[in-house]
Amino acid sequence: MIIIMNSEVTDEQIGGVVNKLKDFGLDSNVSRGVERTVIGAIGDETKVDKELMQSLPGVENVIRVMKPYKIVARSYHKQDTVIDINGIKLGGKEIQVIAGPCSVETQDQMDAAAQGVVDAGCRMMRGGAFKPRTSPYSFQGAGVEGLEMFHNAASKHKLPVVTELMDVRSLDAFVEHEVDVIQIGTRNMQNFDLLKEVGRIHKPVILKRGMSATISEWLMAAEYIAAGGNHNIIFCERGVRSFETYYRNVLDVTAIPVLKKETHLPVIVDPSHAGGKAWMVPALSRAAVAAGADGLLVEMHPTPCEAWCDADQALTPEELKSLMGELKGIAQVIGRDI
Amino acid sequence: MIIIMNSEVTDEQIGGVVNKLKDFGLDSNVSRGVERTVIGAIGDETKVDKELMQSLPGVENVIRVMKPYKIVARSYHKQDTVIDINGIKLGGKEIQVIAGPCSVETQDQMDAAAQGVVDAGCRMMRGGAFKPRTSPYSFQGAGVEGLEMFHNAASKHKLPVVTELMDVRSLDAFVEHEVDVIQIGTRNMQNFDLLKEVGRIHKPVILKRGMSATISEWLMAAEYIAAGGNHNIIFCERGVRSFETYYRNVLDVTAIPVLKKETHLPVIVDPSHAGGKAWMVPALSRAAVAAGADGLLVEMHPTPCEAWCDADQALTPEELKSLMGELKGIAQVIGRDI
Amino acid sequence: MIIIMNSEVTDEQIGGVVNKLKDFGLDSNVSRGVERTVIGAIGDETKVDKELMQSLPGVENVIRVMKPYKIVARSYHKQDTVIDINGIKLGGKEIQVIAGPCSVETQDQMDAAAQGVVDAGCRMMRGGAFKPRTSPYSFQGAGVEGLEMFHNAASKHKLPVVTELMDVRSLDAFVEHEVDVIQIGTRNMQNFDLLKEVGRIHKPVILKRGMSATISEWLMAAEYIAAGGNHNIIFCERGVRSFETYYRNVLDVTAIPVLKKETHLPVIVDPSHAGGKAWMVPALSRAAVAAGADGLLVEMHPTPCEAWCDADQALTPEELKSLMGELKGIAQVIGRDI
Amino acid sequence: MIIIMNSEVTDEQIGGVVNKLKDFGLDSNVSRGVERTVIGAIGDETKVDKELMQSLPGVENVIRVMKPYKIVARSYHKQDTVIDINGIKLGGKEIQVIAGPCSVETQDQMDAAAQGVVDAGCRMMRGGAFKPRTSPYSFQGAGVEGLEMFHNAASKHKLPVVTELMDVRSLDAFVEHEVDVIQIGTRNMQNFDLLKEVGRIHKPVILKRGMSATISEWLMAAEYIAAGGNHNIIFCERGVRSFETYYRNVLDVTAIPVLKKETHLPVIVDPSHAGGKAWMVPALSRAAVAAGADGLLVEMHPTPCEAWCDADQALTPEELKSLMGELKGIAQVIGRDI
Incomplete structure (x- = not known):
């Protein structure tokens, strides 16, 4: 899962996302780019509620990396x-x-x-x-x-x-x-x-x-x-x-x-x-x-x-x-x- | 219900449509225009199966005049x-x-x-x-x-x-x-x-x-x-x-x-x-x-x-x-x- | 720009993506997750051709982080x-x-x-x-x-x-x-x-x-x-x-x-x-x-x-x-x- | 062209439609059904403005019988x-x-x-x-x-x-x-x-x-x-x-x-x-x-x-x-x- 933060994000907001991912059992990779900070979640993203991540302060967009289907895949x-x-x-x-x-x-x-x-x-x-x-x-x-x-x-x-x-x-x-x-x-x-x-x-x-x-x-x-x-x-x-x-x-x-x-x-x-x-x-x-x-x-x-x-x-x-x-x-x- | 016949329709096909409407209990009004013959069905069109009329020989299109809903109308x-x-x-x-x-x-x-x-x-x-x-x-x-x-x-x-x-x-x-x-x-x-x-x-x-x-x-x-x-x-x-x-x-x-x-x-x-x-x-x-x-x-x-x-x-x-x-x-x- | 690699990606393919980004003048942040490797491009992503990145071997998906519009934004x-x-x-x-x-x-x-x-x-x-x-x-x-x-x-x-x-x-x-x-x-x-x-x-x-x-x-x-x-x-x-x-x-x-x-x-x-x-x-x-x-x-x-x-x-x-x-x-x- | 009148249509409104069709050079076939009156226009319907017919009082719907394309047909x-x-x-x-x-x-x-x-x-x-x-x-x-x-x-x-x-x-x-x-x-x-x-x-x-x-x-x-x-x-x-x-x-x-x-x-x-x-x-x-x-x-x-x-x-x-x-x-x- 990749979390894209908005352009005016604060360190506190980044910390909030990292902590929430930790609650779900995932690690984070924070990448500070020129215009955007992007947080990569490391671990099993199926455990994470996408809508909840999207509702956190400072979050602009959340993208799943894994396909949501398993047995039929x-x-x-x-x-x-x-x-x-x-x-x-x-x-x-x-x-x-x-x-x-x-x-x-x-x-x-x-x-x-x-x-x-x-x-x-x-x-x-x-x-x-x-x-x-x-x-x-x-x-x-x-x-x-x-x-x-x-x-x-x-x-x-x-x-x-x-x-x-x-x-x-x-x-x-x-x-x-x-x-x-x-x-x-x-x-x-x-x-x-x-x-x-x-x-x-x-x-x-x-x-x-x-x-x-x-x-x-x-x-x-x-x-x-x-x-x-x-x-x-x-x-x-x-x-x-x-x-x-x-x-x-x-x-x-x-x-x-x-x-x-x-x-x-x-x-x-x-x-x-x-x-x-x-x-x-x-x-x-x-x-x-x-x-x-x-x-x-x-x-x-x-x-x-x-x-x-x-x-x-x-x-x-x-x-x-x-x-x-x-x-x-x-x-x-x-x-x-x- | 209005039945529009195709441009090469025969009298026999028109008769077929009129008879089928009669089977459903409806009368017909056949209107022969310059380029198309159009048949108007007179009576309760909810008794008529539109798809069946559409499958008859010579029929180009069938249009319902009445709304299909009743109690909620x-x-x-x-x-x-x-x-x-x-x-x-x-x-x-x-x-x-x-x-x-x-x-x-x-x-x-x-x-x-x-x-x-x-x-x-x-x-x-x-x-x-x-x-x-x-x-x-x-x-x-x-x-x-x-x-x-x-x-x-x-x-x-x-x-x-x-x-x-x-x-x-x-x-x-x-x-x-x-x-x-x-x-x-x-x-x-x-x-x-x-x-x-x-x-x-x-x-x-x-x-x-x-x-x-x-x-x-x-x-x-x-x-x-x-x-x-x-x-x-x-x-x-x-x-x-x-x-x-x-x-x-x-x-x-x-x-x-x-x-x-x-x-x-x-x-x-x-x-x-x-x-x-x-x-x-x-x-x-x-x-x-x-x-x-x-x-x-x-x-x-x-x-x-x-x-x-x-x-x-x-x-x-x-x-x-x-x-x-x-x-x-x-x-x-x-x-x-x- | 974020490049998501497919599950069977090789080191050579990852290198290919990193090099292509370098050609466009961007740095890379390679994040190897449990199931997927994700490459974050650091720099001005508007210089990068998304379709071209998408056509590189091993690439599953490419996501733009920045909005493509500027003056009207x-x-x-x-x-x-x-x-x-x-x-x-x-x-x-x-x-x-x-x-x-x-x-x-x-x-x-x-x-x-x-x-x-x-x-x-x-x-x-x-x-x-x-x-x-x-x-x-x-x-x-x-x-x-x-x-x-x-x-x-x-x-x-x-x-x-x-x-x-x-x-x-x-x-x-x-x-x-x-x-x-x-x-x-x-x-x-x-x-x-x-x-x-x-x-x-x-x-x-x-x-x-x-x-x-x-x-x-x-x-x-x-x-x-x-x-x-x-x-x-x-x-x-x-x-x-x-x-x-x-x-x-x-x-x-x-x-x-x-x-x-x-x-x-x-x-x-x-x-x-x-x-x-x-x-x-x-x-x-x-x-x-x-x-x-x-x-x-x-x-x-x-x-x-x-x-x-x-x-x-x-x-x-x-x-x-x-x-x-x-x-x-x-x-x-x-x-x-x- | 077929003009379907609404359920509360008056004779005056029917006359209005018939007259407007005459203005465009078409004859009419008025068919009074149980629940709806339907007017069939006899003649070259391409001369008639559908939206204008639709705007006349008492008109519920207007349906073209002819295809609008000619040379490519x-x-x-x-x-x-x-x-x-x-x-x-x-x-x-x-x-x-x-x-x-x-x-x-x-x-x-x-x-x-x-x-x-x-x-x-x-x-x-x-x-x-x-x-x-x-x-x-x-x-x-x-x-x-x-x-x-x-x-x-x-x-x-x-x-x-x-x-x-x-x-x-x-x-x-x-x-x-x-x-x-x-x-x-x-x-x-x-x-x-x-x-x-x-x-x-x-x-x-x-x-x-x-x-x-x-x-x-x-x-x-x-x-x-x-x-x-x-x-x-x-x-x-x-x-x-x-x-x-x-x-x-x-x-x-x-x-x-x-x-x-x-x-x-x-x-x-x-x-x-x-x-x-x-x-x-x-x-x-x-x-x-x-x-x-x-x-x-x-x-x-x-x-x-x-x-x-x-x-x-x-x-x-x-x-x-x-x-x-x-x-x-x-x-x-x-x-x-x-």
Whole structure:
């Protein structure tokens, strides 16, 4: 930690900072420059409260030198973490495309969707039984019954089930209905009590990026899960909020190489929620894979025009299949498989 | 609802849109212009799924004419709603300044803080027992014990207690320890299950704006609470995320007159979390009151330099008192009291 | 300047940084911590190229300790700068409201507007003769003829003329037609050649904040003007771009106290372009004055519904007059006049 | 154009809107719904001033149905426009990578850079002689002398010269020194007088996206150039401003398919300024090509650690060559060449 003092600092104020650092168990290196005095804290800076240091008299700015995340950091585990989901590997050489409808509607719809997933060559399936909707008057998801329909449809093809958890009280139902991968949605990225709960179990967790979360906040949200003991965490970039109104969010492809550098955990991308329109999905999917994503989370519906939710962003089964062909080519160029 | 068709639309596609509207129970008004055909839907557009209409062939754009919010809308209730909190009125002529520390630390700290609140002439007290912290390794709040300390300190002065609820499972403890106003934090603005729960009780709820929530999303989050039967909702603007790094958030004062126009519910402002520095709080507080806010939520700590959380943004009791004097003057200019 | 080395840094890399600093004429203070080595540069850091340091092997991050702005900095000139505009003082105790139409249309319109400005008690007048319009097919302003009409209308009441300069080639016409204050618009905040030109003359310059300019970039843009010798610079906050679509921009009131701390130059606010709707202007104007602005730039049109530009954001002369009354009250509360 | 009236509209107000539309030469279609009256304007809406309509009594909202851009719109010219630059085609099957240093420094540096460009298999060269720098105290570019050095280096290899124009007064020098492609920088995207000037000549123009420009504003800026008669316009996405501090800008890959849909003009990407770090460039370049970009603008310097500008974002000649190999593979997957 580096503490920059203001230009009119007194010796007493410098002493105050040094003493406060001592209280936290750190030594100090005081460097008096021409225009500013800078104090370097020697020791474990995670023990120091940055805001408190900032409130001390004479302090102009406090800068952390260490990254605040530990378990999720690349420095904690140099190798890429590969997560095993019922025998399917995520985070290794093979890129995984997780496809399926926005929401679970009926058994027929889920059966048709599962068939579409398999036909396209995807190995995992997504679908929402509990839906975070902006309006309380919109369809809120099929609930526990939806988990059942999903399980029925997916198990025929041995497709692992990926679905969103919104409420700590639903966790038992998720375990009971054999959900394979728990998704934490954008709006709950900093729902810390929910993160703590999924940190206590060992199912893989897809952690979607918050609407306008920084990379650092996102890594710290994952750290909440990891600190509980569950290291099976998958980051999912889904676009960030911006001033642009043509598309729903701005897909942040730069986050992919940045996360691969900062963390050992897998990174996937949701091109459907990013753009918000089905016709944008192929271009965004190709970009994500080219940029190094370990997988995709893609919306596909057997009959998009009849979908109960986000009808305009789902691919048809045929479009998904055709996309998979393109992605395979790109994967090979960068030394991966799909 | 207005459906704008693309420039190469066919009669069949227009018919498809008209039929789909009929399925939803609405009539149509087809207007063929020089360059575009536009279809107006006649009837209750809230029954229509916008995304589904957008996915129909030939459709270029779909625009809602009606506001999506109902109970919280100004049109639902023309008069300002005044919320009664143990006899103290929020939303009326009198502006309420709710002050207190970021987090509940010790009984002594809370006792001193309560005294400071009263001395400054404020009538309600804030303080966090459950703290949403970016890092899992930071102090997470004193929990239920904190609720007790808070209650002890506040009840001596008959100060209503305002504190944050993060987890549905803590709601019983909040009722038991006589929390007077429940605060829903920024990170939980769209934690819909939590909103539904506070919608089932009748305690006043302060709903903080999400990090980058639009006005419309914020009103819809309140609609979740209102739809459950609890209409005692207070909006709290606390700054939105931006590219600027000099201050934590950009306080959005424009949201104040806009909300006062769109909703009948009270609007307060948190100048402390907006700016993130104690020295910015007076200017932001004055601006908020001048723009028409019904109240403020201000951080004050008996000894800021020793605070366990956000030490650099708390006012001292003396600074709070001095600020109250300025605010009183501004309130009078615009025909209000404090 | 502080250089933070990465965790696997070698002695050779540390030596490389020290040598490069020596090339720039600075000494070094190498501090080897438990987890990181940090190098403090001793001397005038403005001589060092930050990006170059950042590109050296072993460097993780480079942090400037000094502010990059000089002449415009508060540390350069401790007292508030008061700018004299034909005897009217801006930046002192008296708050100045500069009012007038978005664009100069006709002599009659300008005459009526000037009368409205005077009747409301304002002492300076604004109006655009050269208009930066998003579309090349929109009215582009009355040009030099507009400058004449403006001068005719304003000189009758001895109102200083404030108008926007878009092109270096128009500067002679501005001098010839006795423009009193030159406005640099949002889209030209970083049009550095234009800034250099207005730095060569001594007329006061209003520098509007760029659409999404940081405080630091804005101060540096002013530094371009100041470096040329013209220190008569007035900052004008006019809202920043955000995700919100209800209003045009988010008025950033926090920028007011921040600029007053960082610079000795006056700060004014344009509430009209910020909100984009006339009905928002009074609340935003009150907030700006309460937060400490030295003046306002307000759109007023004798007959808004017939304005050729931004018709929906202009106040009527009566609305302006009524607003002035409220602002006077707020000014007094904070020890100022209007 | 669609005019939505507020819920308490009177017949007189509806008549006022209909009459005003008639003034502009348009007919009206009045549709009285259950909750709102909606007026559709029949005719050429580009003749109507939206803000003026919005200011009329009883009007709640005004929505344009037509796109505001004309010449640059895909509907104006259905085929992709291919721009010929000294025999090299941009916008066709072949993807063009334009490489070179941030700034022109010395003849030796430019000669080495030109050799690097050719060795990597690129066919066009970039380099700045006039540099828009945030600080007035930073190196401002080698100026006209720089244009000469650039021309000397590039002409040996018949590489077309791409360089930035900042000031209308430099245009003659650009023509004289045979600049082949004029670049308009981010900060000048809405410098409308500069756009008008480059609209009068016929050299190809690269129009970089403004810091936080919407797609629509960007297209309208291009329309300024096109309206002058110069249709040789190339859009260049270079990242938009966001809250994230880890990288300089967020590269907006979604803009690529969106622009390809909205305009017939070529779209290229600058991955160097987007990320701001050399190590991010390969991933971003691959993503851009995979998403459908027609070209790239990449910073390469013979010795990055000695660059006078943006040293930390330039590739070495070897890195560029290796990147070209990867891009070739991706181009082939999507049916293009490089």
